[in-house]
Amino acid sequence: MNTRTDGSAVRIGVLAPLSPPGWVQAGRHLLAGLELALSDVNDAGGINGRPLELVVRDTAADPAKAAAAVDELAALGVATLAGEYHSVVARSAAARAAAIGLPFLCSSAVLDALTEEQTDQVARIAPAQSHGWRIYADFLLGAGHSRIAVAADASVYWASGTRILRDHLTPRGGAVVELDMSAPGAVCDELAGSGATALLLLVGHPEPAVSIVRAVRRDPRLAGIMMGAPAGQPELAAWEEALGEDGAAIPFLRYLPERLGPLGVRVGAALRERLPEAPSFVAFEGYDTIAVLAEALRSGGGAAWPDVVVEGTRGTIRFSRVPGIGVWQWAWPPVQVVDRDPARPGSLRVLHTG
Template sequence: MSGFKRGLALIACAGLVACGAGEPIRIGFIGGLSDRNSDVGQSGERGVQLAVERINRAGGINGRLVELVSRDDAQDPAVAARSAGELAAAGVEAVIGPFTSGMAAAILPVTAKAGILNISPTLTAMDYYGKDDNLVRINRTTRDNATDYARVMFARGQRRVAVAYDTRNLKFTESWLAEFRQAYAAAGGRLAGEVPYHSQPDADFAGVVRAMLKEHPDGLFFISGAIDVARLAKEARAQAPGLPIGASEWAATEQLLDLGGHMVDGLLIVLNFDGDDESPRFVEFREAYYRRFQRDPGYSSISAYDAATVLFEALRRRRGDEPVKAAVLNYGPYQGLQQRIAFDANGDTQRKVFFNEIRDGRFRPLAVDPR
């Protein structure tokens, strides 16, 4: 189903729920729901859907039900800009998304022109940090994550790491690489290769790994989405089976486990949630998510659910014609599924992360402190 038709279907379903409840509050969603690396957007959409269904069962926001208007950015700037325009035309109060830095550059100018706030569950690139604009983020930055990775990898004995990075999401991958390069050098390590490639089905992943191995590194690291990391890990296991591998947080989805199989065993990766959390709030969410979608939640769905929680509470508490961003900043901090969410004046926040190693098809938390 196309992104446009998918959005109409969601509107129709939400409209049936809202019959007789007065004018609904329209909330937009935009993310990659098709093409490569769509697992992040699809997971995020599921998290928002669950949040909308829950708040509507509880009576909505100040007596008004919530209607979700969903659009696909297809990981294509032209499609992303057009989809953002469709959300603006639909009269949404705010948009949850985008989910990748590459698409943010196309989406944010369109929504800014319409006076619409974006709440991104996953953006981390430094280009979107420290700015008073139409964006707030439910995530830390590439600087935070890359610095923690550098410290942990150096502490685990890696001194010369080769990196591959996907140019298709260049704003994120270049930002991540620049921060990692600096932090790794500060820790005492050095990069033994930086290999760019463009993500596509027929990409030469064997060639990428060969290029990474030219300078005889003691570890390989991938700044890529889950589909590519699974294929890069397979090549790494074939060409250098004993070498440690790791991947940036972008790849930390269930798809990595499904596609990677035993080839990703031992891979180091960070999650922005605690998968072993047994608190009542998180267990209830995890079980509800599984019942609704027949799969476990991941970092994107959890962050998107938190983004919806923030937005719904801000809309509930805002006064009169108070701008949505002002309401979001004025009425925090907010209680997320696992962490309290507090924004600074620019709409930036911090988030605790958890280093994991993949073992036996699962993310297994590591007892490491990057500080």
Template sequence: MNTPPSQPSPPGADWVDGSSVRIGALVPLTRPGWAESGRHLLAGLELAVRDVNEAGGVGGKPLELVVRDTAADPQKATAAVDELAGLGVTALVGEYHSVVARAAAGRADELGVPFLCSSAVLDSLTEQPTEWVARLAPEQSRGWRIYADFLLGAGNSRIAVAAQPSVYWASGIRILREHLAPRGGTVIELDMSALTPNAVCDALVGHGATALLLLVGHPDPAVPIVRSVRSDPRLAEILIGAPAGQPELTEWVNLLGGDGAAIPFLRYLPERLSPLGARVETALRERLAQAPSFVGFEGYDTIAVLAQVLRSHGPDRARIAGSWPHVEAEGTRGRIQFSRTPGISVWQWTGAPIQVVDRDPADPERFRIVHTG
């Protein structure tokens, strides 16, 4: 592990030669990645870069994004980190998928390239504590405990999870079990490598489950599972949940219509946006031609934080990594600062807002807040 200086250099550090400050951006833009989330993430990154450059850039130089599509593939992400590091980027930003971000973060740590992760939540983003990586999204253990509290508050104690093999899904199941068991809750794991959507329905009835969580990919097998459960009269009262956020995608409601409503998921937005957040929401809506997801705000905040770091500490990679504990920047969702959190291997923003929301059955285009953390 590369170790940067414990204290950042003072403002006024020399800027490298070149016409721009290059930032490497890791974004899932093609299948099997959740490409819609990647598109929103990139829109937020690009909008913030535009705003920074229109305000004069940093150190008298414009920011330039060098974008690479990870396609939810850890190997592609690792190769992209190698390429971008070789191109001399000042820092890395982005990524949505936790397993992909984990691969990118590990490689960034090995190479000594600062990485500000926008959206991935996996607690163990690196194998060992690192000074090179900071994260804006709340850690999975915090968000999924809040989701578990929502389930209990809604009267659900027998929770089935339809899960595919993944470090991320396995981590989620562990968090749910550890949080629910002392509170009288039970987690029943359904292996989606062995079950069809119709077999899931039979298993839910057999186990007496009151809730089903979709810890699976989108659109398959998530959409077929929802269709099967919604059409089974034996399961008319069961709660379907998707903590990872599949129902936020426009494609979700396009494929499922009303069947995709009332499926709660985690979203990282405050109840009210700040004036900056409101302005960014309007600009993102224009850029995307649709309402922005929380991922767009994460992208914007990533560049807002990095630009503040660059203005204060210059473009040197080690100085950037050494600056994480000293960051204080205004984001779209609150004041952003990083700290060390027990059990988390990277610098963490602990103030990210967390909501549990769903789509309104009366109007699936509208979201309802059903719980806050």
């Protein structure tokens, strides 16, 4: 990491989805966490006396736009890159960052294959998809669901999720059935005849997720079907705003401990002052990203991820090599399966921990 000694600010390039079709609310939570940590670092003296500065670029969930932003930020002299929420976008950014030798700490994207080949330039705060989604599959089995239907959009991320679920469930007597995604009604018709007891929404928000949830809730044939959203669509307030009580009791993955420690409690309170709703795990991932980068920058080294050990909001962060994953990985952040309480959709219930 280039930490010039001319007294200027140390600049971190930030990638986040801040306009549609990106998930804007996730991007705002990520940015809130990054900015809060930046403030804390600068209040504590910055990077060896120099202020830390964020240079933010909107990816709008566009992989090509993200790759171009990496080049732009490199030309501006940033010391490192941070952020991004969407996996396919983060993969594009990671590939470009690795190619030009610019360190990148990915905050929230979980796709296992964040890079095609192993690289020392890229590290990740969020857990790999295979880790979290296996925990989710264990939750399904423990809840009595072995025949699972999936409504999946066409993308490498959703295809990866479907494969992880199938590979984990099949040896344990489970099965995964892929449904026709031509329309919400088609999903309901196939689901009714599938023999599945659970439907997983491997789709974007708000659409088609909102339309599918409404269609299933209103179909009397599907009254006993549990819906789930392992990718975490119900985490953010926009889900409750769009669906109300229809959006409750849909379990999803969340990367928070059951109880936050003192740092997490303090950061959570500060984030609530910056956000119009309760902070999501994405905001905590943003905070932890800057905490890690600040420590790495103070040491003055390159992308020396295995040398960094930081007390984050959700536990001690250290990086290692995980088989099958080409980037340095925090193994692992805490993982929960939670849902919105039907009695109080604004509140979350912890159903399973991994």
